Every structure is written in C-alpha cells, then in structure tokens.
Amino acid sequence: MKLKSFWVWSLALFLLAGKAWANSSISEDTQTCLECHEALTPGIVADWRESLHAQITPEEALKKAPLARRISTSQVPEDKKGVVVGCAECHTLNPDSHQDTFEHNGFRIHVVVTPKDCETCHPKEVKEYEHNLMSKAYRNLKNNPVYHGLVETSLGPQKLEKGRLVYLPSHPLTQADACFSCHGTKVEVKGLTSRDTPMGEMEFPVLSGWPNQGTGRINPDGSEGACTSCHPRHSFSIEIARKPYTCAQCHKGPDVPAYKVYVVSKHGNIFQSQGKQWNFKAVPWKVGEDFKAPTCATCHVSLLVDKDGAVIVERTHQMNDRNAWRLFGLIYAHPHPKESDTTIIKNKAGLSLPTELTGEPVTEFLIDKKEMKRRQTRMKRVCSACHATTWVEGFFTRLHKTIEITNQQTLAATQIVLMAWKEGLAQGLPSSIFDEAIEKMWVEQWLFYANSVRFASAMSGADYGVFANGRWFLNKNLQAMKDWVEFKRRTKKKD
Structure with a gap:
C-alpha cells in the first residue's frame, strides 16, 4: 500500500510539472503517455522533450525552405499535421502490420518503431536506406554460407575432444551480443508475459533478438533496418x-x-x-x-x-x-x-x-x-x-x-x-x-x-x-x- 501511495503522489507531482511545460501541439494520446512515463521512464521523456520532434509539427516543418527541411514527404496524414511527433505518433502507427502490437492502457501500441513507421514523414530517406548495404546487414551475414561460417568460427566456443579442438555452435544470445549487435538481429514475438509494475499488473510482448539497434535488423513488421543506429532514440x-x-x-x-x-x-x-x-x-x-x-x-x-x-x-x-x-x-x-x-x-x-x-x-x-x-x-x-x-x-x-x-x-x-x-x-x-x-x-x-x-x-x-x-x-x-x-x-x- 505504501508503494502504491508513493506512485500516486509521484504521478500527481509529475502531472503538475507536465502542465507547467504543456505544449498545445502535443496530441491527447501522447499527453496520456507522458502522464505515466514522466515518472516511469523520465530519461526517455527528457530526451524526447529536447528533440526537434517535440518542438515542431510536421505542418510547420513543411513550411521551411526545401533545403532546410528535415522532412521529405510532401503530404502528412491529416491527423498528424498539427501535432508534434510524440510517443503515440510513433508507437501506435501501423498497428496491424506489427506482430509486437499489444493492448496497453487503452491503446494498441508496438515496442519496435521501424523504418516503415518513420517513412510517414521521411519516405526519401527510408527508400535510400533500402539501397544501402547496411539495410541488409543481418541478411547478408546470416544467409551467406561463407560468412555464416566465419561467424561460427569466431563466436563458437571450442572444446578439446580426443586431442582435437572441436567447435560448438554459437549461442543466439552470443550472436546478438557480438556480430549481430551491429549487423542487426531478427526480432520476433514469442508470446506475452505478465509483469508487476507500479501501475499494477500488465501484459507485455516477449521479444527475441531484443534489444538491438543493428543497421540491418529484421523488425516485427517485416521491415529491415533501424534508424536508431545513427539517430538514437528518443532525441533522433x-x-x-x-x-x-x-x-x-x-x-x-x-x-x-x-x-x-x-x-x-x-x-x-x-x-x-x-x-x-x-x-x-x-x-x-x-x-x-x-x-x-x-x-x-x-x-x-x-x-x-x-x-x-x-x-x-x-x-x-x-x-x-x-x-x-x-x-x-x-x-x-x-x-x-x-x-x-x-x-x-x-x-x-x-x-x-x-x-x-x-x-x-x-x-x-x-x-x-x-x-x-x-x-x-x-x-x-x-x-x-x-x-x-x-x-x-x-x-x-x-x-x-x-x-x-x-x-x-x-x-x-x-x-x-x-x-x-x-x-x-x-x-x-x-x-x-x-x-x-x-x-x-x-x-x-x-x-x-x-x-x-x-x-x-x-x-x-x-x-x-x-x-x-x-x-x-x-x-x-x-x-x-x-x-x-x-x-x-x-x-x-x-x-
């Protein structure tokens, strides 16, 4: 009971602080996210608040001179034009294509934001990245028999057996921590798990190959790549x-x-x-x-x-x-x-x-x-x-x-x-x-x-x-x- 009281008071204080900061361009959905995450993940929220995403709407971005734009689309969806790019604008995009979409406090959200999501505002960049060798870095390493062999003889542990060194298969967690840390992993949904949180018991997706921000990551929506390899979340x-x-x-x-x-x-x-x-x-x-x-x-x-x-x-x-x-x-x-x-x-x-x-x-x-x-x-x-x-x-x-x-x-x-x-x-x-x-x-x-x-x-x-x-x-x-x-x-x- 004491713990719940602590979180109730903490949230109340953060809500008051949030109202003092209030940006009229923040969508109601994102504001709902912030009301909890100001307390639960303050580092993420602080990073986002200082980002350009939190300070300018797509509609305002499109008014800049062509060379000064960081947005490459010519048309933003109507419901996103006049609001800054916040939690909901990224984590609720394209929910039907994301295998990691789950119900969360009345929203259908996904954990892994992908190039297909970023494409809403940055289609030119995403298209160019698809032609980039980095975008296929996981596939090009994992599915190339020659280089898969190099991975195994680099990462596979060895044991001495009858006087000979024998390679054992490398563990997927070792791969994710080594070669595929940069090349990217395959992020897959393995089910749901319940966790006790300060907000009560909640269900979250179980993801293999996660966390990862490798350049050729295979995402739960089938896309390849991670914009966060170079533009780290949540400042981008x-x-x-x-x-x-x-x-x-x-x-x-x-x-x-x-x-x-x-x-x-x-x-x-x-x-x-x-x-x-x-x-x-x-x-x-x-x-x-x-x-x-x-x-x-x-x-x-x-x-x-x-x-x-x-x-x-x-x-x-x-x-x-x-x-x-x-x-x-x-x-x-x-x-x-x-x-x-x-x-x-x-x-x-x-x-x-x-x-x-x-x-x-x-x-x-x-x-x-x-x-x-x-x-x-x-x-x-x-x-x-x-x-x-x-x-x-x-x-x-x-x-x-x-x-x-x-x-x-x-x-x-x-x-x-x-x-x-x-x-x-x-x-x-x-x-x-x-x-x-x-x-x-x-x-x-x-x-x-x-x-x-x-x-x-x-x-x-x-x-x-x-x-x-x-x-x-x-x-x-x-x-x-x-x-x-x-x-x-x-x-x-x-x-």
Whole structure:
C-alpha cells in the first residue's frame, strides 16, 4: 500500500510539472503517455522533450525552405499535421502490420518503431536506406554460407575432444551480443508475459533478438533496418548522427578501423581540437561556416552547401552513394554491388562472394565503370570544398594504388591457402574454410591488415598503413603462412 501511495503522489507531482511545460501541439494520446512515463521512464521523456520532434509539427516543418527541411514527404496524414511527433505518433502507427502490437492502457501500441513507421514523414530517406548495404546487414551475414561460417568460427566456443579442438555452435544470445549487435538481429514475438509494475499488473510482448539497434535488423513488421543506429532514440538527433562517435560504434576495427584511422588523421585532429565550436545542427550544412573539417557524415551522408548556399552534394542515406569501391569486409576490394542484398551474388565456384578466390570481380553483380566514376565524382566534390584539384587527384591516385597492392598481397595469401588445400595440408572446401591455423592467418590478411592499409589510404591516417596493422603485418603474415606450409610439408614427409 505504501508503494502504491508513493506512485500516486509521484504521478500527481509529475502531472503538475507536465502542465507547467504543456505544449498545445502535443496530441491527447501522447499527453496520456507522458502522464505515466514522466515518472516511469523520465530519461526517455527528457530526451524526447529536447528533440526537434517535440518542438515542431510536421505542418510547420513543411513550411521551411526545401533545403532546410528535415522532412521529405510532401503530404502528412491529416491527423498528424498539427501535432508534434510524440510517443503515440510513433508507437501506435501501423498497428496491424506489427506482430509486437499489444493492448496497453487503452491503446494498441508496438515496442519496435521501424523504418516503415518513420517513412510517414521521411519516405526519401527510408527508400535510400533500402539501397544501402547496411539495410541488409543481418541478411547478408546470416544467409551467406561463407560468412555464416566465419561467424561460427569466431563466436563458437571450442572444446578439446580426443586431442582435437572441436567447435560448438554459437549461442543466439552470443550472436546478438557480438556480430549481430551491429549487423542487426531478427526480432520476433514469442508470446506475452505478465509483469508487476507500479501501475499494477500488465501484459507485455516477449521479444527475441531484443534489444538491438543493428543497421540491418529484421523488425516485427517485416521491415529491415533501424534508424536508431545513427539517430538514437528518443532525441533522433542529427547532431549525434553527424559526429564520428556514432559511426565508431561499429566502425572501430580491427576489421573496420575507420574511427581509429580518423582519430589519427589530420581531419580527426582538427575535429578533436575545434569540433566543440562547430554547428552540427544546421540544415543545410555550410562548409567553412558550420564546420571546418569533415566527419564521417560529411563525406558519406550530409547535404552540403557552400557559403552562398549553392549545393555541393545532396543528402543521401545510401551510404555507398559516394563510394566507387567496397574496401572492407570481403576478401578483395572491389566495385560496389548493384543490389543491397548481396546473398544473390555467386562466383564461378558457387560461393557467395563478389570476386573469385583468385581476385577477379564477378562483374554481373557489381556496378560498372561509369557508375564508379559517377560516385567518385560526388566524393571529389566533397573533397574539393576544402582542397585544390591537384590535392584531390593526387589523393585518389594513391588510394587506387593502395587498392591494387593490397589486393595483390591478399592474392599471395590466397595462393598459399589454395596450395595448402591442394596438398592436403589443410582441409579447405567443401568444409569450413576458416577453422584451421593457415586459414585464420589468411582471414587476418584481408580482414584486418589489408583493411587497415586501405582505410589509412582512404582517410589519411598514415601509421595505420604501415605498422598499426598495416603493410608490415601484410608482409609478416605472408611469411608466417609460407613457413606454416613448409612446416606441415616436413611433418607430412615424416609421417
């Protein structure tokens, strides 16, 4: 009884505080949500109150000049035009398509807000994101037999059995806590459960694969992706999305050392020294006025204008829209895939890889030279906002040479592995190609060392191209792989 009295008085106080703050543009449904959640989840409510969603209605957003808009629809549903985007506006959208919809205090709400919900106001961004490799990150990892094998030999626990190390299947919770933390999980409804709450006993859906904000998350309404990967709830801040710390959640290395390279680059040096003085909220984003050096978003996502307001590049949520080359994650650097679903790709050996094991690209699934040139031209426009043409051209000439040489170094490692398979020194295909010592060294060659070199070249982070998992390790690893083969040959002869 004392506990219930406490909550009654707490709610009364929060209601009074809420009325003092009262925004006439808040819908009645959202106001009802706030009356409880001010007390129950004050952090969430405080985050939302400071967001742009809580301060401007879609109708007001549409009145802004086209370049200043953060909303891309031309027509908002009538019942949502004049109210701010609050709890009810997101969590009660499309209830029939959400498997996680449940009855809650007289409302039909769902837990997981998805791109299909955000599409109400941001259709252009959602459509672009669908063409983004990130949107299929779960599918592309889980449904690719080659990379599923890499997941299992990375996460699966091992035990010693009759003198041999044996891999056990990785647990789904381990997957969700590791690879699928960034790639996304499959969120499924497993039923309902009753819980005692300060408001009495209530029923809630039981969700597997939750919590998760991975970029390719499979949502209970069938959509793929999570806007909250970059725009965290409940502020959904463009400022947070524009800062490199957000990308660092997943792009830290050693397989994707983008943030580490950025921090030691001249761009990162300037950001760390002066970034607190920059305007990360402005739309459009003015080069030289709002900021003085690029972050990840500057190069890959943001709408940029010059001091006169002329557009340098349009905003895009297709993260490879300015990238000709796919530098990381795969055995060789190669032109970007045409489709975001890379599970459709098959090379001559029947493997779900965009190149042959010997490096030749599977061209039918990859963008052509014209599209590569278009994408690189967009990126060069970003660079040219701060750098002279000779600097920009020299930069890309070096990057292309780095791609060529790291692919050569990867080919040399692959040839050693193929030699080991052919001579029976390692099993290789059709069994796992990631579970023996020589194969693990091969993976490190392209997944860690070649990636570090390419990122160092692409982002001007010099030492990562040499000693910090760079060229030194490419050569050292090749020697170790060759020595392993020689050792195995001698051992085989003695047998």
